[in-house]
Amino acid sequence: MNIRDTISRLQDFYILCFRAPLGVFGRPFYIRETIEHMDYMGTGSLFIVFLVSLFIGMALSLQISAELSALGLKMYTGRIVGLSIIREIGPVAIALSFAGRVGSGITSEIGSMILGHQVDIMRVHGVNPLKKLVTPRVISAVLMLPVLTIIGDAVSLLGGYYISVFVSHQSGSYYWSQIRDIMNFKNIFSGVIKPFLFGYLISCISCYMGLSARGGAQGLRKATTSAVVMSTIMIIISDFMLTRVLLLVLGERV
Amino acid sequence: MIELRDVTLAYGDHVVLDRVSFKAEFHERVAILGSSGEGKTTILRLILGLLRPDSGKILIDGQDITEHSESQLRDFRMNFSIVFQEGALFDSMNVRENVAFCMREYTNYSEDEIEKRVRSLLNRLGIEDAIYLMPEELSGGMQRRVAIARSLAGCEPKMMLYDEPTSGLDPLTADNICKLIKELSKGDPPGRAGFIIVTHKVTDASKVAERFMYLRNGNIIFDGDINALKNTSDTELRSFISELYAA
Numbered sequence A: 001m002n003i004r005d006t007i008s009r010l011q012d013f014y015i016l017c018f019r020a021p022l023g024v025f026g027r028p029f030y031i032r033e034t035i036e037h038m039d040y041m042g043t044g045s046l047f048i049v050f051l052v053s054l055f056i057g058m059a060l061s062l063q064i065s066a067e068l069s070a071l072g073l074k075m076y077t078g079r080i081v082g083l084s085i086i087r088e089i090g091p092v093a094i095a096l097s098f099a100g101r102v103g104s105g106i107t108s109e110i111g112s113m114i115l116g117h118q119v120d121i122m123r124v125h126g127v128n129p130l131k132k133l134v135t136p137r138v139i140s141a142v143l144m145l146p147v148l149t150i151i152g153d154a155v156s157l158l159g160g161y162y163i164s165v166f167v168s169h170q171s172g173s174y175y176w177s178q179i180r181d182i183m184n185f186k187n188i189f190s191g192v193i194k195p196f197l198f199g200y201l202i203s204c205i206s207c208y209m210g211l212s213a214r215g216g217a218q219g220l221r222k223a224t225t226s227a228v229v230m231s232t233i234m235i236i237i238s239d240f241m242l243t244r245v246l247l248l249v250l251g252e253r254v
Numbered sequence B: 001m002i003e004l005r006d007v008t009l010a011y012g013d014h015v016v017l018d019r020v021s022f023k024a025e026f027h028e029r030v031a032i033l034g035s036s037g038e039g040k041t042t043i044l045r046l047i048l049g050l051l052r053p054d055s056g057k058i059l060i061d062g063q064d065i066t067e068h069s070e071s072q073l074r075d076f077r078m079n080f081s082i083v084f085q086e087g088a089l090f091d092s093m094n095v096r097e098n099v100a101f102c103m104r105e106y107t108n109y110s111e112d113e114i115e116k117r118v119r120s121l122l123n124r125l126g127i128e129d130a131i132y133l134m135p136e137e138l139s140g141g142m143q144r145r146v147a148i149a150r151s152l153a154g155c156e157p158k159m160m161l162y163d164e165p166t167s168g169l170d171p172l173t174a175d176n177i178c179k180l181i182k183e184l185s186k187g188d189p190p191g192r193a194g195f196i197i198v199t200h201k202v203t204d205a206s207k208v209a210e211r212f213m214y215l216r217n218g219n220i221i222f223d224g225d226i227n228a229l230k231n232t233s234d235t236e237l238r239s240f241i242s243e244l245y246a247a
């Protein structure tokens, strides 16, 4: 792949990222498609989100209370677990599971439509593939990932509660009172703004990779792999950058 | 009217079409013949604006479409409907939804209305029983017929483009499809919807088309009617159409 190629692909990607959300303005709306995708992405991901969050919450609580109890500070477990879940680990872990489940699905579905000339048929019949295939997926991902993240955070906190109370023998009401303490605007805002961006990134990257799939089953494999790999990298990097920006914007000292 | 003017297209170093030129009216019944890999499918994709040529012009009703954007191309594509070589059915939708694709996009028909129209189309193609099957449950010939039904539903093309509609089918099914293609383009010019059929099956082409072109090494080396085709002096073309002499 030469430089010119790379630049033109990047350009295509930016165009897609830009145009996809604009697709909601103007007919046709593809409401049925959007609802179907929301169901697939949201309801369909509930189980994995539940499992991932529960165990992350428990592991984190276990680790932190072990460390803190050595220092004699284990009553602060709730605070630390809550903060790390809500601001960092929850959004990132759930976005990563979402990329694995939904991102790969998007790429392989659109990719096989490209390879089977189904997208060409749409174009011949005057249907804009960007609007029909990409916009509903981007919209659904942007709406569903935050919802999943909130659910996941709650499950994680429950998992943390279970460990601190039943394994680490702390006071349950103190755990919750600490969680209530950290439930302020800054923390919730930082935690909830992230999944909007992650959902947008995952869906745009996956749709783009699907649309640019070439070369049969192997090409599809490559496209799907790069969709998940790129999404993963972008989630981690943009999380760091967003954390940095949010700290600045919300005026919190590091 | 379609016109290709000195159209050249290459994939990397491999020149597929080398200054191809021809004109065809929408009501004509054209067959483009040629061996496998000569660029027949490529020509259809160029006409639809799915591919852009490296050089040359493609004029639809006198307008050059080679520089048009995707949204400008929409109006030109509405003149055509295509049946791809592989059928290209939407594999996650059943036959009914495949055929109803355009109706759902462009009309507000009720479910009953859609069902009725799809059924009558499928009935015409003799596959009404398959209405609720998925594409993977269909045989090759049935898929081809569903693809034809879909290309007809909900749009009124001025010209149909068929890419190898009969290859890979048994003689009887192939014959049925030829009859169908012919029936779909009945009526008198200039109002009739013509077609371009792209194929290497000479006998099938001779059953439906009135004008024949032969593509070789990126050029159209023959363009004429059936008699001219049979009387050609080109030895390679003669052997390509040898089936015709037998019949």
Ligand SMILES: Nc1ncnc2c1ncn2[C@@H]1O[C@H](COP(=O)(O)OP(=O)(O)OP(=O)(O)O)[C@@H](O)[C@H]1O
Residues within 6 Å of the ligand: B011, B016, B034, B035, B036, B037, B038, B039, B040, B041, B042, B043, B085, B164, B200
């Ligand atoms: N995407 C592509 N990338 C590279 N080469 C291609 C591509 N598509 C087609 N070709 C080449 O272009 C040539 C023409 O292909 P085309 O599909 O038009 O042939 P065809 O005449 O339709 O053949 P067939 O009768 O087998 O369908 C072939 O030699 C093929 O190798």
Ligand SMILES: [Mg+2]
Residues within 6 Å of the ligand: B040, B041, B042, B085, B163, B164
């Ligand atoms: Mg072909």
